[in-house]
Amino acid sequence: MKVLTDNFSTFWDGFLGTLELTAVSAVLALLLGVLMAGFRVSPVKPLRTVGTAWVTVLRNTPLTLLFFAVLLGLPRFGISLPFFTFAVIALGCYTSAFVCEVLRSGINTVPVGQGEAARSLGMTFGQTLNLVVLPQAFRSVVAPMGSVMIALAKNTAIAGSFSVVELLGTYRTLNELGYSILWTFVWIAVGYLVITLAISAVFNLMERRLAVSR
Amino acid sequence: MSSSALYDVPGPKAAARHLLYGILSTVALLAVVGWVVWKLFDTDQFTYQKWMPFEYQGVQELLLRGLGNTLKAFALTALLALPFGALFAAGRLSDHRVVRWFATLVVEFFRAMPLLVMIFFIFVAMQVQPFWALVAGLTLYNGSVLAEVFRAGVLAVPKGQREAAFALGLRKTQVMAYVLVPQANRAMLPSIISQLVVALKDTSLGFLITYEEFLHAGKLIATNLDYDLPFIPVVMVIAPVYIGMCLLLSWLARWVEQRGRRSPKVKGGAPIAKAGVSMGLPPEAQ
Numbered sequence: 001m002k003v004l005t006d007n008f009s010t011f012w013d014g015f016l017g018t019l020e021l022t023a024v025s026a027v028l029a030l031l032l033g034v035l036m037a038g039f040r041v042s043p044v045k046p047l048r049t050v051g052t053a054w055v056t057v058l059r060n061t062p063l064t065l066l067f068f069a070v071l072l073g074l075p076r077f078g079i080s081l082p083f084f085t086f087a088v089i090a091l092g093c094y095t096s097a098f099v100c101e102v103l104r105s106g107i108n109t110v111p112v113g114q115g116e117a118a119r120s121l122g123m124t125f126g127q128t129l130n131l132v133v134l135p136q137a138f139r140s141v142v143a144p145m146g147s148v149m150i151a152l153a154k155n156t157a158i159a160g161s162f163s164v165v166e167l168l169g170t171y172r173t174l175n176e177l178g179y180s181i182l183w184t185f186v187w188i189a190v191g192y193l194v195i196t197l198a199i200s201a202v203f204n205l206m207e208r209r210l211a212v213s214r
Numbered sequence: 215m216s217s218s219a220l221y222d223v224p225g226p227k228a229a230a231r232h233l234l235y236g237i238l239s240t241v242a243l244l245a246v247v248g249w250v251v252w253k254l255f256d257t258d259q260f261t262y263q264k265w266m267p268f269e270y271q272g273v274q275e276l277l278l279r280g281l282g283n284t285l286k287a288f289a290l291t292a293l294l295a296l297p298f299g300a301l302f303a304a305g306r307l308s309d310h311r312v313v314r315w316f317a318t319l320v321v322e323f324f325r326a327m328p329l330l331v332m333i334f335f336i337f338v339a340m341q342v343q344p345f346w347a348l349v350a351g352l353t354l355y356n357g358s359v360l361a362e363v364f365r366a367g368v369l370a371v372p373k374g375q376r377e378a379a380f381a382l383g384l385r386k387t388q389v390m391a392y393v394l395v396p397q398a399n400r401a402m403l404p405s406i407i408s409q410l411v412v413a414l415k416d417t418s419l420g421f422l423i424t425y426e427e428f429l430h431a432g433k434l435i436a437t438n439l440d441y442d443l444p445f446i447p448v449v450m451v452i453a454p455v456y457i458g459m460c461l462l463l464s465w466l467a468r469w470v471e472q473r474g475r476r477s478p479k480v481k482g483g484a485p486i487a488k489a490g491v492s493m494g495l496p497p498e499a500q
Contacts, residue, residue, distance in 0.1 A: 043221050043228075044235045050243060060411070060460035061453065062418035065429055069449045072436070076445040078257045107220075115220050125221050133220060154328035161330065161422040168331055171338065181339040188331060196326050 003183045007174055014160075014170035015191050021087060021166060022153045022195065028092030029152065033099025038129065040104055051100070058097035063155055066090045071162045087159040095152045102144045106137035139210040146203030150196050157192075167191045254446065264444040267435050268451065280431030281455065287345065287417045287427065291352040292410055298353055299360025306365050309386070317361075324358040330419055337423045344425035348417065356413045363405045367398030400474060407467035411460050418456070428452060 004011060039051030058066075070090040071083060081089075110133050118128040160169030167188055174184045224232055254260065267273045305317025324332070333351035336342050342350065371394050379389040421429040429452065435441065436448040 041220055043224060044232050044239060046236045046239045046243065050239070056461070057457060060415070060457045060464060062415040062429075062456055062460075064418040064421055065449075065453060065456055068421070068429060068433070069453065072433075073445045073449045076257065076443065077259070078253060119222065128220055157328035157330040158419070158422070168328065168334065171334065175338070185331070185335045185339055189327060192328055192331060193326060 003174060003179045004187050007170075007177075007179070010170050010173055011167075011187060011191065013165060014167040014188075015195075017165040017169075018153070018156050018167040018191070018195060021084070021091065021156045021159055021164065022149075024088050025091035025095060025156070026149055026152060028088060029095035029099050029148075032092060032096035033103060034134075036096060036100040037103040037107065040100065041107055041129075043125065055097045055100050058094055059101070061094070063090070063094050063158055066094055067158055067162050083162070083164050087156075087162065087164045091152060091155060091159065094155070095148060098148045098151070099145070102141050102148055103134075103137060105144070106141035107133055109140050110136050136212055139212045142203055142207040142210055146200060146207070149203070150199050153195050153199060154192065257446075259446045261442070263442045264447050267438065267441045267444060268447070273435060276431045276434065277428070277451075280426060280428040283345075283425070284417050284420075284427040287348055287352070287420060287425070288410075288414045290349050291356060291413050291417070294349065294353040295357040295360055295413065296406075298357030299364055302358065302361035303364035303368065304390070306361065307368060307390075321358045321361050324354045325362070327355075329355045329416060330422065333419055333423060344420060344423045347423060348420040348425050351419075352413055352416055355416075356409055359409055359412075360406065363402050363409060364398065367402035367405075368394050370401060371397045403474065404467045404471035407463060407470060411463045411467070414460055414463060415456075428455070 036051045036054050039047040040055070042048060042051075067087070067090045071086045074081075074086065114132055114136070115128055118132040123131065156166055157168040160166035163169070171181070171184050171188060175181060258264070302317045302321050305313050306321065308314050308317070329351055332354060333347055336350050337344060337347035340347075368390075375393055375397070376389055379393040384392065417427060418429045420427045421433065424430065432448045432452045436443065436445045438444075
């Protein structure tokens with residue numbers, strides 16, 4: 001208990017760092033994921049190829065390797081940004097591949113008749129996708145999207161090992177100060193549980209509110 | 215894509231438009247690739263000095279040893295996680311409340327914790343060797359996910375099968391071993407292999423606790439001043455190997471899935487195929 005009360009600000013900074021990293025990466029992952037899902041279902045073949053390549057490569061890359069390439073490799077490539085931004089890029093791109101696949105499976109659940117009806121009203125591909133198919137797809141994939149976001153929150157732990165201020169990283173500071181490692185980890189675990197449980201609660205609520213009745 | 219809800223088979227006008235979009239996107243893509251290649255040359259990533267280390271036998275052996283260590287951790291994890299998963303899936307399906315609660319608690323806890331936190335805990339707080347800390351963490355996490363996969367598989371077997379087996383006078387254990395598990399295994403095999411891909415990817419976390427695996431070997435080379443810090447060349451050598459290994463396993467999973475779908479036996483039991491589909495999503499994006 002003493003570890004927490006004595007170092008509340010360290011834990012709090014780490015906790016906020018994890019939250020911030022999760023939130024910003026989630027936004028990037030959603031944007032990129034929607035774009036790639038759009039590519040993957042588009043009638044234009046080169047775009048489909050790009051989407052497929054993006055998903056295949058990123059889903060089969062270890063996240064640690066991606067962090068290594070982005071945080072240590074990109075600066076050698078002549079791109080220098082704050083570590084936090086690099087971590088967002090790595091996490092966002094990695095998660096976007098999973099977001100894309102979840103969305104695509106959601107698009108597949110939309111009945112063909114919906115698209116046919118949209119086309120018979122004279123809608124273009126973009127209109128069909130944006131106004132008819134995607135809104136339904138989003139609502140039918142709330143649950144799997146929740147697990148992707150929980151995985152993202154858990155993956156932020158890797159950023160801590162690459163010197164981004166983050167919850168897991170706090171153990172190093174406290175270890176140096178000579179606090180009990182066991183209790184430090186208990187509080188780190190509690191912090192992560194709070195975040196993952198909160199995400200799962202939000203998505204459960206959304207799932208109940210947004211379910212598509214067919 | 216013929217059955218897509220999104221567009222019809224294009225007519226001549228639409229086909230021409232799609233061709234135009236295709237050309238435009240190809241040009242944009244080539245521009246990006248060109249910029250990257252130019253940038254690579256511009257930052258001297260292709261100088262002899264940066265690629266020289268890969269010619270030395272010692273460096274090659276270092277990389278091979280790292281790869282061997284990666285595969286060793288992966289193999290041991292698979293060997294331990296499968297029985298762990300089976301055990302805890304059985305625990306969660308048990309008729310005894312205490313066993314069920316205990317198994318549920320264990321599985322849910324290890325699924326909710328970031329894998330790296332567990333590995334660090336075992337490594338730092340319990341003072342375990344890096345190799346065993348990595349394998350233990352991977353086993354606990356992937357074993358817990360596999361337990362859920364097994365459980366979903368057993369629950370997806372049509373209820374009549376269990377009832378018929380009980381009606382024939384089989385015992386609880388016999389129903390499980392002879393009727394439910396063989397069918398569950400068959401339906402869940404693709405998901406199991408997909409989870410093994412996750413385990414293979416996560417062995418790279420060993421890099422963060424100084425286990426001398428493939429990425430660790432790469433970092434040793436990349437941080438060497440004598441070779442002018444060849445970070446990008448190292449990534450270019452290591453990434454394809456990792457991605458290739460995971461792709462091979464992913465393809466195996468898809469091949470098994472298609473093979474299962476083709477079989478007339480599975481076609482008869484629609485619920486099995488359905489369970490396979492719902493678990494076909496990436497279970498965790500870890």
